[in-house]
Each structure stands twice: as C-alpha cells, then as structure tokens.
Amino acid sequence: MPSRSSIYQPEEGKGVRSMAEESVMSVGDNKSANGWFGSEQRRLLIQEYGIFLAFVILVAVLSVSNEFFLTAGNISNVLLQTSINGVLAIGMTFVILTRGIDLSVGSVVALAGIVSASFVTSSATAGISGAPYPVALGLGIGLLVGIACGAVSGVIVSRFSVPAFVATLGMLSAARGMTLIYGGGRPVPALTPAFRWIGTGNILGIPAPVVILAVVFAVSWWILNRTRFGRYIYAVGGNPHAARTSGINITRTQFAVYVISGSLAGLAGMLLSARTGSALPQAGIAYELDAIAAVVIGGTSLSGGVGRVTGTLIGALIIGVMNNGLDLMGIQSYYQQVLKGALIVGAVMLDQKRNYGA
C-alpha cells in the first residue's frame, strides 16, 4: 500500500491566494456576529482562536526553519495536499455534529473514484463499454455513488437505530469490497484530460481542487450557520430528545448528514483519481482517520452539538502543513504519524482543560 505522501504528488502552482487569509476572515466575521463579550463567548473565542493560533505558530516556525516552506510553489502544494482531506473532513463535521461518525469515507473515495474513472478512461480494456463518456457524466456517476453509500448508511443509522460506528464500519468493508469487485482488483488508468482537469487544472492560477475545497467550505459554512437545516443539525446533536419534542424530524436530519458525507467522499474520490491520473482499488485507505482527526483538532465535540466547520478547515490545514513541514525537514513519514497522533490527543486534552478549567 502506498503511503499517504506518495499518493499526493507534489505539484506546481502559482499565484496562490492564501487559504489561511480566508479562514482568518471567516473566524473574524463569525465573532463579530456573536459579539465580543461574556465569559462563555470568550471561551468559544479562545477555542477557535486557539486552534488558529496553533496554526499560525506552526506556519511561523516552519517559515523560519525552512526557506522553501513559504514559497508559492510549496503553499500551493500544501493546499493541494489538504484539499481532499479537507473535503472529507467537512462532510465528517456534519455527521459528528449529530453525534454520529462516518468510518466509510475512505472506502467510498475508492469506490466513487474507480466507478467514475471507468466512465472517463480512454483505455479500451479498463473502462466500461463505450468509454470515454463526457466528463459531466463521469462526475455525476461518482457523486451518485457517494450519495448512494451515504444514503445506505443514513437509513441504517436513522431508521434502524444501528450505532453509526457499526453501520459505517459495515459500509467501510462493503464499499471496499465493491471497489475490488468492480475493478477486478485492478486500477483504472488513462483518464481523459478533461476529467483530470478537476485534479490538476487551475482557475485563475489557483489549483482546481483548492477552489473546490473553498466552495465546499463556503456552502457548508452557510448551511451550518445560516440555514434551518443547520439549526436542526446542532439541535439533534445537542439534545435529540429536545429536538424531537420541538417537532424536528430527527430521522430526516440524520439521514441527510450521511448523504452529505457520502457525496463529499464521492467528490474527494474523483479529485484523487483525477490528480493521480488513475483510480486505484486501494485508494483512500485510512482516510477516514485523517478526516476525523481534522474535525477533532478543529474543536468539534465527538459527543455532538458543538463545533464549527471553520475549525475543521483549520484542523485539516494543520495536518497538511505539519506533513509538509516534516517532509521538508526530511523527517520520515513514520515519524509524522507519531506526531500526528500526539497532535490529535494534545488538541483534545487542551480542549478538555479549557472546558473544565473555566
């Protein structure tokens, strides 16, 4: 199995507008909407700024210690490496906010990747008959695969009250199996350039996956903070009993978050195969763990009802920057995993201390 960093091919990019800047802006906006005063507000503020501060310190340390870190090429590279995990982590945020978890995203990445690739490959042997089909069809099919997987998990969790951990663990195994069955265990190579564009192209000089992540983030932020459905998600996660007595349809809300997570996993799967130019049956293994890590580092509570998608984005960036920084310093990826583990646990420990120490 290729390690994470070898799947992510470093790529060139120029004129990147810093995502960090965007996240500062959104953190700031969010705060002024809530007001600056009151201890509880301050606590939330510290919580969000705390994670942002950690991010800034990390970036500062790396900038000082390595001359290559702050180059446009490298920033673009970090953002690219973050984009897939970012998309997955944002979907995961929806699920975790409702007290759930989605362990299946890594397998769904592979399944959606390979199914969509089989529609857009120019290789006569790897694709389905008639391939390559138009890119839009391939993209649509990939999204549908993700939605379908999410819908199955969603029904099992919301209708049959199976714990999310178990339901999505089942989907993790099933979707991986389906990936292997579908592709006969072989990768689907030679994707059409039009399809590869979503993974390798640029929009106004910004890599396409980064733009896609930004759009996913903006839409998710809006849904969670500015729509009725967002209120439902926080209410269901915060207190399902109270939500139910308030007339909120818990089943539908739970179902919807798994569909969102599944569809974003489908999107991430297509981004991955588009970038690497080939859909691998073993793609996405253990991606769910990085996605959960980003959500947790971002301050979202696994017990539901508390958390922000802005935090998740920063969490994903922290993981990305850390991996990149350690790569630049020439530290083996084995050590990176140990550090990431420490980071996850450390972030939650700080969170606990803040919550109880206040």
Place this chain on the structure above:
Amino acid sequence: MELLLEVEGLKKSFGGVAALRDGRFQLRAGTVHALCGGNGAGKSTFLKILMGIFSRDAGSIRRRGKEVEFANPADALASGIAIIEQELSPVPHMTVAENIYLGREPKARFGGIDFRAMNRSAQRLLDDLEFDIRATQYMMNLSVAQMQLVEIAKALSHDAEVIFMDEPTSAIGEREAQHLFAAIRRLQAQGRGIVYVSHRLSEIFQIADSYTVFRDGAYVGSGALADIDRPGLIRMIVGRELSEEFAKTNTPTSQPGIEVAALSCPNKIEDISFSVRKGEIFGIYGLMGAGRTEIFNCLFGLDRPSAGSIKVDGTEVSIAKPADAMAHGLALVTEDRKLTGLNLADSVRANICMASLPEMSPAFAMDRAREADASRGMREKFQIKAARDTMPVSGLSGGNQQKVVLGKWFLRNPKVLLLDEPTRGVDVGAKREIYRIISDFASSGGTVVMISSEIDEVLGMSDRIMVMRAGRSAGTFSREETDAQSLVHLST
C-alpha cells in the same frame, strides 16, 4: 452543646464572579436542618465545597469543633460528611450491595471480593434502616425512591454523621417521600445531623426543625421553624414581600379546548377521558409512574395510543408525531428541561426558536433578524435574565431556563399548553412568575393541562383536578370540593 458542623465566612468566586460571598451554617446533632434559598443563592456552591469538589477561597469549616480541610470528596467522606446528590449516579448493572461498597469491597482470598460478607453487611445496614430492599437486587430494578434509600444506606456505611440531601424528593412521589421522611426521622433519632435542601416549603415545614436561608451568595438568617411561618420564610428567601403565592386570574369559558376520550396505551395508561375548556387550568395529580407523563406523550405524538380520540377545538385530530400536535396548536413543556426541553450546548436564542424554525424561516436560509426579534420579545415577556441571548442556555439559572422552555412554546402561539411539572427545580420567585404566565395564558382564552406532584401547586392553580392512579383516572374534582388529604388518599 457541641456542633456537628460549623461553617463561617465561606467564600468562593469563579473568574471574578462571587458565587458564595458569606456562607454560614451551624448543624446540631439530632436535628433536620433545612437549607433554603432561591436558584443562584449559593447553595450548590456551598454543598460542593463541603463535598470537597470545590476548594474554598476563604472561611472555616469545623467538624465537632475541629477545623477540617477537604482536598477531594474522599476527605469529606472520611470526616463523616456524606451528600446525597439530586442527580443520583448509581451503577445500574450492579447489585445494591455492590453499589454501597463500590471501591471498598471486602477482600477475600487471592484478591477476590468476599461477596458473602458484602451482601451480609449491606443487608444488615438496610434492615437496620427498615428499608424494604434486598442487597442482592440489581440497582436498575429499583425505583428512584429506592435508589435514594440505597444512597442513604451508602452514606451510613461510611458512618457519616452529617448527611446532606439535595432536593431528594424532586424525582419521587408523595408516598415515597413519606417513606423517605420516615428514614430521615430514624437517622435523626440516632443523633445524626441531616441537612435538607429543597424548594418545596411544605416539605421543609413537615420534616425540618430548623432552617438557614441563603440569598445572593450570602447567609441571610437562621432559626427554628417553629418560630417562623410560611410567608415569613418566603420573604427571607425572596428578599421581598410576596402578596400571594399563586397568581390565579383565569375563569373557564364554556367552549371546549381539548377533549380526550378513552385514551389507552398498553401497560401505560388505560381509558383516560377528560375535557378541558378554554380559559381553564386542568391539573393532573398522581405519583411517579401513575401514567401522568404518558398521557402527554400520547397527546403529543411521542407515543402511540392503542385506542381513544383527541379533539382540539371540537374537531377530532390525528396525531402521529410531535409536528402534528404542534400543527394543531399543542405545546408540551416536558418534565425534565435538561433532558428533553433544552439543547444546553446552544444559545438562549436558538433554544427559543427551536420549535418554530419552519415558521420563522420559510425559505431554506434562516431569517436571522426575525429570530433575534422573536427571542428579544420572549425575553422581555417572561423577564428571562440572560446577559445576551447568544450565551449558552446552560449558563442560566433553573428558573430562567424553564422560562426559555416556556418562551420556546409561546412563540408558537399555542392553543393548548401541556405542562409537565412546570416548576420543578425552580426557586420561589421564579415559580410565581411562571404561575403568572400560566394564569395569563388561561385568562386570554388558552387551554392549560398541568401535571404536578406538588399538592399546593395543583390545588393553588387548577380549576379542576384529575387524580391518576396506576395508569387509570381515580376521578376528577373541582378545586373547591377537594383538599390535600383526599388527593393523596386517592392517588395511593
């Protein structure tokens, strides 16, 4: 005479906010001492310091004249102070004996547990207290009241001389409460000191012989209950004169508001019929487990009745889920606001708006200005004391939290208000405000059905009262033709 416990000048602040400014307390052996005060008076902080959970900023605690210092709950227990908390935390899948001796099980050979010795001593303890509980029963099979008795036994197994009881009757019925009081009297007779914390004044006058009142984090006064009457005690707790405890201004009209006929739900309620007119407050009295809440669950679509009909405004309605009930103008203030009423992690505003989201924001996007307006309106209407409505609702006092729940439902302009224990865990001042809100609602033509296990409240607020016993109605009475004795008698 030597004091079991003497506390002076106890102080505790949290981040610059004083929760307790001057806690004073004296407990004599063989007495039941009521600790009174509204929400936010500093009682919980006081208890938590004595439990060893919080450390004090200043002040002294003396046990039998000796200065003591608690670093943790184990220290407090070791010095003979046990506290029976409001929220019990038993281990449900363990036996009574295992719960009592949790963490200090008698050792057998090879490091095992001597279950026989443990069960024997637990049973002796329970028998001595005349509790009808077997030590080998599983905790989960006990009633809440029995669990409370087990907690008392546990306290005594530590040989506690000072026993604090925090709102011990908040989750148990009248008959069970009498059972608890009998146990308290036995403890008293053994020369122990019991500190009884409760919002229910009638209980305080029944069981306690002396009192201490806290208000705004400070000691206000103390004395013998024989020397003070109920209005006097209320005056001390609230700090101002209260004209009348129950503000009742409504007069029932002749139009039917909600009519329930032959409502049944297997193993829960059977053949329940009643009709409440507009402008009427209809009380439902009964013990815990008598099927009171179950009626509301059926009316509100939280449970499916097997038979029966429900009419609102004279038209038969079918209710399969809470949204149906809400569409017909019903509102349900549940029994436990923390468990089923509020999303504690969320803001005051979000909680107020929680039941009106589709109405307030017909489009997918939220109408934030309207939510802010609605929230402001409810906070003014019910005088909800919150610094800002974006602060988490968990930071509010019990009374204000309950008003948030009321606000959530009043925002929907309900026709029928279903209230399940609307003043549980709410201080005297806030209680009166809630009574006024209920009364105003009925006066303006609303229909109110109110479940309560507080006799004074049922008698003080209701126009008619239905008594529930074992899932069935034991009769409906107008407030003039009934009294406390007959209600208790009928319910048991």
